[in-house]
Amino acid sequence: MNNAISSSRNTMHESASSGRSVSPESVALHVRDLTVAYYRKPVLWDVDLDVPPSVVAGIVGPNGAGKSTLIKAILDLVPHASGSVEIFGKPYRRQRRLVGYVPQRESVDWEYPITALELVAMGLYRKIGWFRPVSSPYRKQALSALTDVGMADFAHRQISRLSGGQQQRIFLARALVQDADVYFMDEPFAGVDASTEKAIIGILQRLRAAGKTVFVVHHDLETVREYFDYLIMLNMRIVAAGPVAEVFNSENLKRTYGGRLTLLDRAVDAMGRTPG
Amino acid sequence: MITDRLLRVLILADYNTRVVMFGTVMLGVAGGVVGVFLLLRRRALLADAVSHAALPGVAAAFMLIMAFGGNPRSLPLLLLGALVSGLLGMGCVLFISRFTRLSQDAALGIVLSVFFGFGIVLLGIIQRMRGAPAAGLNSFIYGRTASMIRSDALLIGTAALVVLVLTVVLFKEFRLFTFDPGFAAGDGWPVQRLDALLMTLVVSVTVIGLQAVGIILVIAILVLPPATARFWTDRLSVLVLLSALIGATGAYVGTALSASIPRMPAGAAIVVSHGALFVLSMLFGTVRGIVHELFARRRLARTTLKQNLLRALYECEEAGDVHSAETQWTYLMHTRGWSIRELKHAVRLLRLDQAVYRSPEGQWLFTESGRVQAARVTRNHRLWEVYLLEHADTATAHVDQGADFIEHVLGDALVAELEKAVPRFGKVVPNSVHVIGTRGKRA
Numbered sequence: 001m002n003n004a005i006s007s008s009r010n011t012m013h014e015s016a017s018s019g020r021s022v023s024p025e026s027v028a029l030h031v032r033d034l035t036v037a038y039y040r041k042p043v044l045w046d047v048d049l050d051v052p053p054s055v056v057a058g059i060v061g062p063n064g065a066g067k068s069t070l071i072k073a074i075l076d077l078v079p080h081a082s083g084s085v086e087i088f089g090k091p092y093r094r095q096r097r098l099v100g101y102v103p104q105r106e107s108v109d110w111e112y113p114i115t116a117l118e119l120v121a122m123g124l125y126r127k128i129g130w131f132r133p134v135s136s137p138y139r140k141q142a143l144s145a146l147t148d149v150g151m152a153d154f155a156h157r158q159i160s161r162l163s164g165g166q167q168q169r170i171f172l173a174r175a176l177v178q179d180a181d182v183y184f185m186d187e188p189f190a191g192v193d194a195s196t197e198k199a200i201i202g203i204l205q206r207l208r209a210a211g212k213t214v215f216v217v218h219h220d221l222e223t224v225r226e227y228f229d230y231l232i233m234l235n236m237r238i239v240a241a242g243p244v245a246e247v248f249n250s251e252n253l254k255r256t257y258g259g260r261l262t263l264l265d266r267a268v269d270a271m272g273r274t275p276g
Numbered sequence: 277m278i279t280d281r282l283l284r285v286l287i288l289a290d291y292n293t294r295v296v297m298f299g300t301v302m303l304g305v306a307g308g309v310v311g312v313f314l315l316l317r318r319r320a321l322l323a324d325a326v327s328h329a330a331l332p333g334v335a336a337a338f339m340l341i342m343a344f345g346g347n348p349r350s351l352p353l354l355l356l357g358a359l360v361s362g363l364l365g366m367g368c369v370l371f372i373s374r375f376t377r378l379s380q381d382a383a384l385g386i387v388l389s390v391f392f393g394f395g396i397v398l399l400g401i402i403q404r405m406r407g408a409p410a411a412g413l414n415s416f417i418y419g420r421t422a423s424m425i426r427s428d429a430l431l432i433g434t435a436a437l438v439v440l441v442l443t444v445v446l447f448k449e450f451r452l453f454t455f456d457p458g459f460a461a462g463d464g465w466p467v468q469r470l471d472a473l474l475m476t477l478v479v480s481v482t483v484i485g486l487q488a489v490g491i492i493l494v495i496a497i498l499v500l501p502p503a504t505a506r507f508w509t510d511r512l513s514v515l516v517l518l519s520a521l522i523g524a525t526g527a528y529v530g531t532a533l534s535a536s537i538p539r540m541p542a543g544a545a546i547v548v549s550h551g552a553l554f555v556l557s558m559l560f561g562t563v564r565g566i567v568h569e570l571f572a573r574r575r576l577a578r579t580t581l582k583q584n585l586l587r588a589l590y591e592c593e594e595a596g597d598v599h600s601a602e603t604q605w606t607y608l609m610h611t612r613g614w615s616i617r618e619l620k621h622a623v624r625l626l627r628l629d630q631a632v633y634r635s636p637e638g639q640w641l642f643t644e645s646g647r648v649q650a651a652r653v654t655r656n657h658r659l660w661e662v663y664l665l666e667h668a669d670t671a672t673a674h675v676d677q678g679a680d681f682i683e684h685v686l687g688d689a690l691v692a693e694l695e696k697a698v699p700r701f702g703k704v705v706p707n708s709v710h711v712i713g714t715r716g717k718r719a
Contacts, residue, residue: 039377072458075461075462076461077461096462096463096464099462101458101462101463103456103458103459107456108455108456109316109318109455112454112512113316113506113509113510113511113515114451115510118512119455122452122463125448125452125465126465128448130449131446131448132448133448158510178463
């Protein structure tokens, strides 16, 4: 590795931890040198991250920037060429119990013969353990999570007969019952109705208030200031990472989104004018 | 004569029939159970590749047995060969689709044909070996139950039992990883090992099915029962039970047919029985069976038509400017843009319901119950319109169409919620948000 790259990485790292020096235990997610390649094409390159706990962190970037891949690589779902991931100062593999995951809604077959309640109960399998069936206390727990996301009335409905927003809500409910400390959500806002969007925002705020750390892959730049307090701007590499107020500016947006600029400038202008 | 024989077979009068029946039915159950997860994993064709890949294993085992002077008709040894090369074939499919840019269907095609071809080559060599009873090997291609002896049936039964126990014990884990492997892996479950186990079960069932059903058709006992059962249930536990039952039924019927009709190969008879069950279920199944769906669609179309006419008549009466049969007919045709045929059909339906009758002057008038219905329909429609206008930011012009579409599927619970959302109307029929009547915008 040549000096130019490592020095530029150091600069980025400093901006990522916003200049503070942090002890490993107070870092919810620590990623070092993470590189992922499909065949010989790199998708993520030398990603370094240090994210403090109790933040709702947005992950933004253009299509193909590697946002989903970043989450999947952190969760060890895709093989990495190199790199290490730590959750609260210990290797990810030893901290799996602390991690919850909401995959993209399109990643599963919604015709699968399963009810909303059974799907949510999957979040409890880890607690239930091998071989044992889902007993009634666990079913009650799943039902109360469904109630939390406003879906109690649909508990026994087959999942294909739910709307996109409702499907997303039960995905979230499943993650909630995992009772994790760090959550990774892959585009939870994609294709949902307005009331589901509000419900998801409510859940994110509750999670943050409970001291959880949440990572959210997100597409809509207009809502970044409103939804997140921490932002990871990604385009194969980390362009910027830090509190939204510090990193969400036109210069970083240009570096993240590259060519498509004219409209962006105006969007950023508009966002600068909105309070919050 | 055939019926006599069929009866003897069905009541399992003969020892040989009992042996064969036990073997095929156990096979049907095992195939039905494992097949559910194979289908849910979307790997149905992998079973086909595996069975074809088993042929060179059978042939190689045969040659090895000959070379060491053993009994080349020993089923367990031949199946061991089949298991090894079946697993090898599956490994090749997964290897090719993972480490090259070829898609899985290409990998399946390659492995299936190359292994099978290699198996045929080996069979050709065996046929030229001196003193080799090679005829038995050909039966693996199409399947033959006549040669099934007690120990074979017990082997199948034991293997099926192991498969069943594993599936029941790992039901929750199989459900988790076949539904959402990404989540399962993130949750810390050994998805690859579970997947490997499931695929091993698939290979095992395929291999024990080779003797009875044959290489070409064995995929059917894995794929048809779960696909058939899916037309009857949305619940996985019921699906597994039903699939097992269907697997057993198809095997039983097929075996019985094959035993009572001369020269009827068992494998083909079993597959055809399964096929018949599948077609019946596809047509008449209660969960998305074709007939069921058609009826539901037709019912909705009829309800929609009737409700639209009820409302049109109600609004026509409300407007109060229709005085003759002719103006009524014109009004009705204009409001909904109905053709004469549609309108006549709708009127006929309402008349059958005794919601309307024809006055001596030829006008269509409500019966008592018809008026109650019409008031309810109109009220629901207008509540829905008001709700859409006030809560959904829909442009007025679109409201009527949206209301039209959805109101026909409103249940009582939804109507109650509507009343809560738009409380000020109480139980009366609210005024329309549009101008109604022949002098209105639609005239």
